[in-house]
Amino acid sequence: MREGQASVIRREDYTAPAFWIDTVDLTFDLDPAKTRVLNKMTLRRNPDVAAQPLRLDGEELNLARVLVNGQGTSFKMDGNQLVLENLPAEGPIELEIFTTCNPAKNTKLMGLYVSNESFFTQCEAEGFRRITYFLDRPDVMASYSVTLRADKAKYPVLLSNGNLVEQGALEDGPNGPRHFAKWVDPHKKPCYLFALVAGQLVAREQRITSRAGREHLLQVYVRPGDLDKTEHAMNSLMASVAWDEARFGLSLDLERFMIVATSDFNMGAMENKGLNIFNTKYVLANQATATDADYANIESVVGHEYFHNWTGNRVTCRDWFQLSLKEGLTVFRDQEFSQDLAGDLSARAVKRIEDVRVLRTAQFPEDAGPMAHPVRPDSYIEINNFYTVTIYEKGAEVVRMTQTLVGRDGFAKGMARYFERHDGQAVTCDDFASAIADANPDSDLARLLPQFKRWYSQAGTPRVQASGSYDAGSRSYTLTLSQSCAPTPGQASKEPFVIPVNLGLITVDGRSLPLQLEGEAEAGPSSRTIVLTEASLTLRFVNIETEPVPSLLRGFSAPVVLACDYTDAQLLTLLAHDTDPFNRWEAGQRLGLKRALHFINSPAQPGEAKVLDAAYIEAMRQVLRHPTLDAAFKELVLTLPAETYIAEQLDVVDPQRVHAVREAMREQLALELLHDWQWAYETHHDSGGYRPDPVSTGRRSLTGMALTMLCLAARDTGDVVWPGKTYQRFKDAGNMTDRFNALNALVNSGHELAAPALERFHAQFKGEALVLDKWFALQAGTCDRGGQVLPAVRQLMAHPDFNLRNPNRARSLIFSYCSANPGAFHRPDAAGYVFWSERVMELDAINPQVAARLARALDRWKKLAEPYRSAAREAIARVAAKPDLSNDVREVVSHALAD
Structure with missing residues (x-):
């Protein structure tokens, strides 16, 4: 739908469908320019809904034939819906619909489309209507059988949901031999879980035996040449199957489970029943091309899509x-x-x-x-x-x-x-x-x-206000917790939430105190969960020998903002001694945030005065040098709060000031901990042979941070040794994590060695699409010194390797600039906003889903200080004024402009 056709769908208007679909028999004759789809369905009326016409959803389909119980029938079109009236009142209805579509021209990547000369589908949420006319809604669950026919040489692999029941040769077509494969899914499913894949693919296979004693075939399909990058995905899949059986008693319910990777995909992956289609980003990995973060993401996403087999597919x-x-x-x-x-x-x-x-x-x-x-x-x-x-x-x-x-x-x-x-x-x-x-x-x-x-x-993030007081005479500590939630669009007032608050009390010297509430016969453990249900709750802990420091919301036990007037001394106690690792990290974040906000709200300019005081610097040194803390944990504590997080704490945001203050904090940490960063590098830089385990990953993470800090410090000291070492490490690295960490250190410090390193990196990995995504993203997301990032981004859009139609490549360059680099995006001359509006409108004509996600980069424009605020509003209005804007983007910009 385009402008003027959008309608609001409301939850309160839900009604069950007037018809149920029991079986679906699909036959595809696959051709990039004209795929033929024969859809034979068995339907029946829903006896709980008043009789009405059958309305089937469709989009960008060419309708050739409609038969009811084997006979021609009258029908009409109502917008994108095929409407059938006068269907039989009793018994099953045999409905046959024959359509064609053009997968090669489907740039939206929804429905059936072609990528790298192979066929793929994406049907969630409403893509199945782009394949055939159907009741495209998740509560209509049917049994599917699917027959795929195609040129054997071009499409040797033919996959769909469920179990392969038959395959073989067909009569030769005009271009040579053809073949077919028939798949039957033994489980009923909604149409959004339908999938097919056809193309030149190879598979890593693994047979497993479940705890229940059943054998299953696991397969990971990729393009030829990528098979060496599938071991980690397969290992993650096997671990997922084993974990779900062990943790929840949920077993794999199909003879086989398939993962297929494609480079053109709007999302990360899709949980189609038994045939998960993945973005290559979340499948392909070896140590030469993938970072530790890639390995972790693959494990997480493979697990996520497999776990959907029960939480999403079965239910x-x-x-x-x-x-x-x-x-x-x-x-x-x-x-x-x-x-x-x-x-x-x-x-x-x-x-x-x-x-x-x-x-x-x-x-x-x-x-x-x-x-x-x-x-x-x-x-x-x-x-x-x-x-x-x-x-x-x-x-x-x-x-x-x-x-x-x-x-x-x-x-x-x-x-x-x-x-x-x-x-x-x-x-x-x-x-x-x-x-x-x-x-x-x-x-x-x-x-x-x-x-x-x-x-x-209820929308919105609840705010929990905490205040405590100690009474030495009665040896008691009183803690008051209160909750509130700000208005959100359509919800001016909120009722109290149920908020579990996990808490403990710690002495100044680091001991955890047993917790005993007034009225309790004896003390309990040193950590417990209090459930806040009222607007305010007061707790009185007794037999507290000394004034404690409250450790609140341990493990982040609820998605709330915790407001507590901690002193620096209390935060330093938590940072040094809290037994809860999350709150230990949180204490460091609060210390950094306090200093950032204080400086941002002061008249001082970075460079005229230091943002960080000696106590904070020393606390960070103690963390960095701590003999037992995990390296990955140290890296998290030493990472300053993000610019976007700092900005959210302000009523009015000057993005350039936020950026300047945070950069000044980074540079101060780099300089004042110079010898400590050198120690950290020398201690952790050799993580042995590559393994993506937590310990090795943590060592590489802290080493990468040390290199970045050492290269930052070199800008002020004039040192040439550490940038030189970094460039050498970049060249000699035995894995992508170390190589990319070194490249990042050179690029983000603005060192002159960054240019040859970037050139060398591109030359080495020009055939690896996912690695080039990192190359584009690094340049778009780098620290903006002198406003050079936007011209570089515009120049990179003309690079031979840039392709706006590929979502991964578009995200790597455009999103990295507009959504992940506020210091470069929010320019006083508004050029960043102009670029954003151009790209949103350009992408909307190709792929509205991707465009709508980019459109959200200016969601928080109303918080901006002038001149950013007016310029951002003008850019949003420019997009909103485009007459043929998609519903996807129009909904986003309309909400943004609403009062």
């Missing part, structure tokens, strides 16, 4: 408002999977901190912006715009809170109850929460369930 969404039912739950599951694989407490904490950083830097701003919506939205115009960090990451935090409230074992019982009740059904977020509560009738969740569900219905 799916009644409607798209329930999207977090599958996505929030499955993100939680993939987070738990990665933490369990990480093993020790320190590595688990690193993973938890990384997840919370995403929440704070991406989801909290979304909660405070024009596209704020509840975990279960109430309305939308374009469902693709609601694949958001709120649905995924905040949704995962809501699931995590249910586990906190019922315990790990109780959560496993609740999951078992969920599948007992709803296997094979399309259900709601309420159904999930009720299953967990009903399996744990004596839990806080069961007692508070109606109130807990406000997490699904």
